[in-house]
Amino acid sequence: MSGGPFRAIGIASTGVTVYRKWLDAVSDNISNLNNATTTAGEAFRERFVIAQAVDYGSGNGGVQVGGIELGSAEGRLVHEPDHPLADENGYVRYPDIDLGSQMSQLMMAQRGYQANLSVVDRAYDAYQAALQLGRNS
Amino acid sequence: MSIQPIGPVAGPLRITAPAGVEAASPGNAAEVFGNLLTQGVDTLQQTQANADALAVQAATGDLQDAHDYMAASTEAALATQMTVAIRDKAVAAFTEIMRLQG
Amino acid sequence: MLDDVASSAVRVALKGLAQRQRVIADNIANVETPRFLAGRVQFEDALRTAVEDGTSPQEVTPEVARSLEPTRENGNNVNLDHETLTHMDTVLRYQTMLKALDSKYSLLRSVIRGGA
Numbered sequence: 001m002s003g004g005p006f007r008a009i010g011i012a013s014t015g016v017t018v019y020r021k022w023l024d025a026v027s028d029n030i031s032n033l034n035n036a037t038t039t040a041g042e043a044f045r046e047r048f049v050i051a052q053a054v055d056y057g058s059g060n061g062g063v064q065v066g067g068i069e070l071g072s073a074e075g076r077l078v079h080e081p082d083h084p085l086a087d088e089n090g091y092v093r094y095p096d097i098d099l100g101s102q103m104s105q106l107m108m109a110q111r112g113y114q115a116n117l118s119v120v121d122r123a124y125d126a127y128q129a130a131l132q133l134g135r136n137s
Numbered sequence: 138m139s140i141q142p143i144g145p146v147a148g149p150l151r152i153t154a155p156a157g158v159e160a161a162s163p164g165n166a167a168e169v170f171g172n173l174l175t176q177g178v179d180t181l182q183q184t185q186a187n188a189d190a191l192a193v194q195a196a197t198g199d200l201q202d203a204h205d206y207m208a209a210s211t212e213a214a215l216a217t218q219m220t221v222a223i224r225d226k227a228v229a230a231f232t233e234i235m236r237l238q239g
Numbered sequence: 240m241l242d243d244v245a246s247s248a249v250r251v252a253l254k255g256l257a258q259r260q261r262v263i264a265d266n267i268a269n270v271e272t273p274r275f276l277a278g279r280v281q282f283e284d285a286l287r288t289a290v291e292d293g294t295s296p297q298e299v300t301p302e303v304a305r306s307l308e309p310t311r312e313n314g315n316n317v318n319l320d321h322e323t324l325t326h327m328d329t330v331l332r333y334q335t336m337l338k339a340l341d342s343k344y345s346l347l348r349s350v351i352r353g354g355a
Contacts, residue, residue: 008257012267015267015268022271051269051272057305059265063268063269108271112267122326125330132337133337188245192248193290203331206335210338210342211342213342214342214349217349221353224353225353
């Protein structure tokens, strides 16, 4: 759906895709929030979806995922001597992901997803009306 | 509740006999009909011009109320249909008269 | 066919509003894209001037510009509320213009077809 007479729907669908990928990344981050690893291993790295305008300035390019960036593998060390993965000093490694930030990202992504879906809805109505042109009586 | 009698239909194209002419006599029938047609065409032009003016306003984003345009364009459509109907009746009458003479 | 001022103005408006729809879709798709400036489509002023001056509205072409409103921290200035409302307005106006063109065609059709 790169061009054609119903382009507005195609543009909005690029938005739907990007925000869905962002939602996926956020849910990935949240579900791995409490993954403990040994201090020798890497912590789960936070996923960042990079949004990038397609054909910026043309006004009909839409958006795409320009890339995924990964956060720090260092995480944070927590003193939990009872943890099965704890090292000799009683430390385990947790990802350094802030739940509050993830929740606000979740809301932003969800809002973007819904906004793009409602653009599809409204554009559909407009194009339907265009297809009725001249059919009146 | 009082029941009102059904009144005359007030359409966009109000065709009334010119003042002073109550019933058409055979002598002036043609004139009366001619006046009706002229009036009809004048009204048609007015309603179409009005609908056009409102359509331009809608195009430039200056239209205040959508219903104004919808009403105007419907009136233009009705006036056109009315005039066309009168034209068709006139042509039919003419054909009928020619047939009687032939 | 139908090259009167009103029909031409309506066609220009349809073109401009269709493009505005695409640009709004683009703005909403990029509501969180860093450094994205909202696009704006302008054609009303040029169209009004053309109609007032009696020049042909057919020459009017919609123009796309970038919004200079203040940006958020990420350099983006798309306002989702504004875009959503403008989109609704644009769709309704687009449908009104379609109706206008349609009624023009209907007038012609009823004259051709007669009262039958």
